[in-house]
Amino acid sequence: MIAEIIAVGSEMLTPFRQDTNSLYLTAALNDLGVQVAYKTIVGDSLAHLTSAAAIAISRADIVIFSGGLGPTEDDLTREAAAAAIGVELHPDNGILAALYKRFAARQMVMPPNNAKQADVLDGALALDNKNGSAPGQYLDTVVDGHRKIVILLPGPPNELKPLFDEQVRPRLAASLPIRHLAKRMLRMALIPESHVDARTAPIYKQYPDVETTILAHSGEIQLHFLCAKPTLSEAQARVDELTGKIEAEMEDAIFSSHGESLEEVVLLHLGMRHLTLATAESCTGGLLAQRLTAIPGSSRYFLGGAVVYSDALKTAFADVPAELISTHGPVSPEVAHSLAEGIRARTGASLGVSITGIAGPTPGSPGPDANKPIGLVYIGLADGHETQVKEFRLPGDRDRIRLWASQQALELVRRHLL
Template identity: 45%
Template sequence: MNAVDAFPNAEIIAVGSEMLTPSKVDTNSLWLTESLNALGVEVVRKTIVGDDRERLVETIRAAFGPGKIILLTGGLGPTEDDVTRDAAAAALGRTLVFSDDILTWLRERFARFGREMAVINERQAYVIEGAEILMNERGTAPGQWIDHEQMHIALLPGPPNELKPMFARDIVPRLEARLRKTFIRALFYRVAGMGESDLDQLIAPVYTKYTNPVTTILASAGDIQIHLRARCDSPEEADALLHEVGRKIEALLGDRIYSRDGSPLEVIVGRMLRDRQATVAVAESCTGGMLGQRITSVPGSSDYFAGGFLAYTYAMKTALLGVDPEMLAKHTAVSDPVARAMADGARERTGATYAISVTGVAGPDGGTEETPVGTTFIGLAGPNGTDARRFRLVGDRARNRTFAVQTALDLLRRRMIF
């Protein structure tokens, strides 16, 4: 039903009850996804299943389909818990056969390390009827490769240091020999200054017309990522398709696109400051350091970060930034004039080219009728003067702070464009 299905696609099945605990991340599947993508293969489903033979048989069968590449990782050890060999054989309707070659290899391997081979290791000498055996240079679990009807199935060891060399040496060439050559090209935009549904409404009329490239949209507080991925028989074709769709999206989004190489906003802003030999200071109230932290998360940011003030209270706004106490009393701290005065104070005291201020009600408490929770003012002082903008954020405390920081960085970016 989906254009992608015309291309080769893969499923990854990780086996092992230990992979189902709250702290365990299946990093193998991330690495395998990257390697498969590089071959032009999409991963369409990833499953983690415990050491349960029946459930694994059923999971493998669910992955069956014409042209499918199915990679199983783990469960090839010598113990009762290691059910992958057995389950894969059952799913394929084949038998397990004992391999004298593997047994000889295992015995030699143990002998070479001066160790006695335990009897249970003999379980590792069973292979699926008709499988090609993939030797394991780093461990005792051989891998297996099976071409079955129109599918390709690999059984791979779980430890990353065994899996990765085996994949590179034995799986990559087998896949290349079996796959139609396709080329994948990608475009990647990051966008600030608009919400996900507004963005989608704006660009959906463009991208929904195309099943190739595939468009994916990802949003977090104040930051949206757009991925376009084209897959064609030649790189020229893929580039042409991407260019066609990308041009239309860029025309709609304009300077709301801040990054085309995946770099986050703090890196882009840092690069712009460095190019202009400019510096920036911060004056933070409700974000309490989060803005400075974002700017200085970039190595080398001391080239352009001039310093900052965490002025959380009225008294500190006056003492650290010179904000007039009468202004605070009259307008409150969450106001346009105070945001400007904070930015001006930070710029003067640090001698920076630009200064950004953030003052707002992050919540959950502290809102009033006039300045409800989420009200945030961002001030920006620079060589061409000072201004401030009011925003109304709608998340919880953490999200409001993150959004305010993203918006503050974006305002500085826009100021530098013009």
């Protein structure tokens, strides 16, 4: 069975807005064993929407609409779906009563337009929407001799997701062959995608029944594995066998085998060893601290740190000797070394990590840094016994250099804690 997802709304045909519901719906459909063959984005025009609906119903077994179920003149999904399937709409008295009640509860008179939200496709089941006024609809029917499942969902994600999970997913599951899915994800940082593929392809190609997807973004490689079998234990066994072999091949490069982010893994390792961390950031300007503090509970292992953007603050907050900076330049292994030790001592953290570099777009400041290239980054790590400093030459623009520098710092801490 194949599916088509139709996102309805003229705002998604502007340069400003994108359909995102389809990513969620695609994941949910894939879990049910259904592939998405087409996605269509169409505006609030009855002619365009009816034509898109008719095409989808002719070429897909399951058609899911998101959006266009509200009370305004522009909300035309119900009308278009009815015309495309060849059925009528009828008002559902239960929904109509609920709509009147909703307005009455807020001591308002319902504008007449709103009644159209109670219009249901003949033969369809209305799906209660607990986060909004427009109900969803589920129609399992036959069009031109073929079984078609047509689903209408509201556009706002906070309405669409619970409605799909609670009312659509179980109905679809009951209509489809039973299958059991096993999934895993392995995550690696800072390795080129081509290296990962070259080393893992000979392994995963021996598992044609496991769908392997390699994704690269933001200094990270993800390997997604998906396997469907008649029983869950069979599916799980295949996925575990394959991931086990890939873990053996990639070893320490894998930072997460259960989906945690790199910052979560670093915090977990700190927690297991009862250690704390502090940061002193120059070119990343708080990005590393921000990533760590984005994780709930990070305050137990991350004490904080300093954003030492100016030379004076490197001295004031991390006791880097001013003459060290004037001799070697703020972007130097010597300053990274001193910053890491200084922030550790000042904060009383078990580990101090420092980042100093040239993020661009302009090269280093006058003085010792004047001829150092954009992308040159030094990262220091002090643990009270020894202090290491690593040099990196990061490609790309300012944003990418900053992101990768924070990624390298997290990876340095992770490997230190292994």
